[in-house]
Amino acid sequence: MIFDKQGQLIQGDNNAVLRHLAENDVKVACAYLDPPYNNHDRLHHYRDSLDDDVWLDEITACAELVRDLLEDHGSLWISIDDGMMHYLKVRLDGVFGRQNFVTTIVWEHRTSRENRAVFSNNHEYVLVYARDLKQFKKYRNTLTPTPEWLARFKNPDCDPKGPWQSVSATAQGGHATQSQYYGLECPDGRILHPPKGRCWTLTESRMKAAISEGRIYFGKNGGGVPRIKKYLSEAKGGLTPHTLWKADEVRTTADAKKHILSVSQDMAVFETPKPEELIARIINIATKPGDIVLDAYLGSGTTAAVAHKLDRRYIGIEIGDHIATHCVERLRSVCSGEQGGVSKLTNWRGGGEFAFTRHA
Ligand SMILES: C[S@@+](CC[C@H](N)C(=O)[O-])C[C@H]1O[C@@H](n2cnc3c(N)ncnc32)[C@H](O)[C@@H]1O
Structure with a gap:
């Protein structure tokens, strides 16, 4: 043809x-x-x-x-x-x-x-x-990416890595390993455990590293539940x-x-x-x-x-x-x-x- x-x-x-x-x-x-x-x-x-x-x-x-x-x-x-x-x-x-x-x-x-x-x-x-x-x-x-999706990324804490949106730091416990259950030490001294039936998405060592890199958000005054920051600059494709x-x-x-x-x-x-x-x-x-x-x-x-x-x-x-x-x-x-x-x-x-x- x-x-x-x-x-x-x-x-x-x-x-x-x-x-x-x-x-x-x-x-x-x-x-x-x-x-x-x-x-x-x-x-x-x-x-x-x-x-x-x-x-x-x-x-x-x-x-x-x-x-x-x-x-x-x-x-x-x-x-x-x-x-x-x-x-x-x-x-x-x-x-x-x-x-x-x-x-x-x-x-x-x-x-x-x-x-x-x-x-x-x-x-x-x-x-x-x-x-x-x-x-x-x-x-x-x-x-x-649509303008609506891009608008979800904000930078309320002036993070040098740029705008981010947050996702839950816990996941359903079904497929978790033992290393995902631990007392998470917050910067303000609180020790938090995942809610019943859930686990932390990151193991303790990875969570500690993420906290020290500023990748975990504890709310405006630092006293909230932890959430993981997802940066626009790191979003693939x-x-x-x-x-x-x-x-x-x-x-x-x-x-x-x-x-x-x-x-x-x-x-x-x-x-x-x-x-x-x-x-x-x-x-x-x-x-x-x-x-x-x-x-x-x-x-x-x-x-x-x-x-x-x-x-x-x-x-x-x-x-x-x-x-x-x-x-x-x-x-x-x-x-x-x-x-x-x-x-x-x-x-x-x-x-x-x-x-x-x-x-x-
Ligand atoms: C639902 S319409 C398609 C509409 C199209 N998507 C649009 O945006 O305009 C279905 C079309 O398939 C054609 N059709 C039905 N049987 C066919 C066949 N055996 N061979 C080729 N075209 C056929 C019909 O004449 C009709 O125009």
Whole structure:
């Protein structure tokens, strides 16, 4: 397959196109799948109403083809809601092996309350699988520290090592060794023992060394319980990704709809777009610039648009004619410097090229 442009948009059934990619030895670092959830909604652009077993067979077949396209450090991320999540998880465990299951992300896809329902459903899931968990662990990126996280580091005692935040100096006693139970001598002369069922996190000799280096905080007046200082200057890398993705971090479906409406009025009727911020977080964790990102259910083209802005190569597959009316139009707009979604965050200025083909 000739990959002479940054992106390839391909109209066709993903099963056939994925086989074609495999025949051409294409390898991808990250695949994002957002299939119809099969919850029998009436949608403008695609059917969402199959027999559950037929639906599961289709997605499983797609996941198998995608698995074989992944690099050794590659990963599959698949969006799903409550209806089919547990059935899909069992199938995907079969495809990737349970040892390669990475995590389930909970995404707050809606912030308003749905009052007509028995329960207002405010979250969806993203299941994450690695081709090989050990390789993925080495390859995956951490998250850039947020201003909120940085703001947690303060320096109330003018510590020369700079701003710090404190963590508990005790831990659950379950796995402790005898050397973690002792009377801790505080600078003001008090002797403290860990609370019942807990132990000190540091052994006595390490605790003494930490106290003499000023790494233990005993409160403003020195009479409080000890806490361990964690210095900003010693924090390694970025933030370990967590599994709860709130709307204020990665936006909602409603935000995504507003965004694509701002790109073109014609896209307004696409009911199920994902926010660019959600996809950007996935791509940022799973890939590096220049890597190939694959989306086999492209929909309105969100994954392609974000990959383009983040300087990744990408392949987007979509069966419906909206690939021409939505995805191609959206990517043209991105190339011209469109400023919605993650454009400001990524300092997007426009540029680059993509190809659009139809798979015979
Ligand atoms: C939920 S939407 C994806 C939305 C997308 N993530 C976005 O942000 O716009 C699912 C898409 O998968 C497409 N689709 C369904 N079956 C497909 C197949 N076999 N091959 C390719 N695309 C398919 C549908 O036409 C629909 O556009």
